[in-house]
Amino acid sequence: MISLNPKSLNTSELHNYLLGSIGPRPIALASTIGKNGAPNLSPFSFFNAFSVKPPICIFSPARRVRNNTTKHTLENCLLSKEVVINIVTYDMVQQTSLSSTEYDKGINEFTKAGFTEISSDIVNPPRVKESPIQLECKVNDIIHLGYEGGAGNLVICEILLIHIRDSILNTEKKIDPCKLDLVGRLGGDWYTRANKESLFQVKKPLRKKGIGIDSIPNSIKNSLILSGNDLGKLGNIEKIPTKDEVEKLAHTQEIQDILSQKGSDKKQNELLHKLAKKYLEKNEINKAWLTLLINKLNR
Numbered sequence: 001m002i003s004l005n006p007k008s009l010n011t012s013e014l015h016n017y018l019l020g021s022i023g024p025r026p027i028a029l030a031s032t033i034g035k036n037g038a039p040n041l042s043p044f045s046f047f048n049a050f051s052v053k054p055p056i057c058i059f060s061p062a063r064r065v066r067n068n069t070t071k072h073t074l075e076n077c078l079l080s081k082e083v084v085i086n087i088v089t090y091d092m093v094q095q096t097s098l099s100s101t102e103y104d105k106g107i108n109e110f111t112k113a114g115f116t117e118i119s120s121d122i123v124n125p126p127r128v129k130e131s132p133i134q135l136e137c138k139v140n141d142i143i144h145l146g147y148e149g150g151a152g153n154l155v156i157c158e159i160l161l162i163h164i165r166d167s168i169l170n171t172e173k174k175i176d177p178c179k180l181d182l183v184g185r186l187g188g189d190w191y192t193r194a195n196k197e198s199l200f201q202v203k204k205p206l207r208k209k210g211i212g213i214d215s216i217p218n219s220i221k222n223s224l225i226l227s228g229n230d231l232g233k234l235g236n237i238e239k240i241p242t243k244d245e246v247e248k249l250a251h252t253q254e255i256q257d258i259l260s261q262k263g264s265d266k267k268q269n270e271l272l273h274k275l276a277k278k279y280l281e282k283n284e285i286n287k288a289w290l291t292l293l294i295n296k297l298n299r
Helices: 010-019 072-080 090-099 107-115 228-234 243-250 254-260 265-280 284-298
Strands: 028-033 039-044 047-052 055-059 081-089 133-144 153-164 182-185 191-194
Touching: 028 072, 028 228, 039 090, 039 107, 039 182, 039 284, 072 081, 072 133, 081 153, 081 284, 090 107, 090 182, 191 228, 228 265, 228 284, 243 284, 254 284, 265 284
Parallel strands: none
Antiparallel strands: 028 039, 028 081, 047 055, 055 153, 081 133, 133 153, 182 191
């Protein structure tokens, strides 16, 4: 492992390490209005939501490293105090990338990138029709983090109105991530896609207190088969299954086949841990626990 002091790196090197490390980052395709009334459009991956009440999101147009100049988006936000944040999906990622080209002031990136302007309801900057989620915002504050090339400028936006395309909602009128197909920014030219094949769920331990990995018996915790993620799932259970619960599973054919095999306890234990891992992959946490405790029951 290498250890790097940010102060010993030049700005470009530090930029590459940070953007390669911190991701995937959501992308704000920000539309603003310039002094002459011309629209401007540019993507920013220093972006996220930071509050619900009030609804606040922040994006950061950094000063250019090569010549320490500021971006048109920042200048427009300082001037008009308004912005529309358009959420970027896979279907529009190539056009979004094209809109990041540093065209001269006054050039319409909507036109260059082939996006469609539609009027906003509250603010002056237009929305991007191709984006399935559009956030009309007022700029509450702008915090300058520095004045050298690479310094960020936090544009603190209060969301005034949210537009959501019906086609990305499920039957409960909630956003379906499989229908949304978001993209995220990584380092260099790399992006990632949050499509159906790459999505997975992790149950939030908000309404219950998991026992924690420290409470898992050492014979399980020190497994050579189970990963840290596997142990995390096991540690999220509220209580370790009882002896009676374990005995019920012990009578299943799959467990009996393992227990009846000739060989060392080590080999038997390995087979049980492999079976438990399969259960964990299917999020059958209780079955995994019962499988892992079988050997403990027989001793």
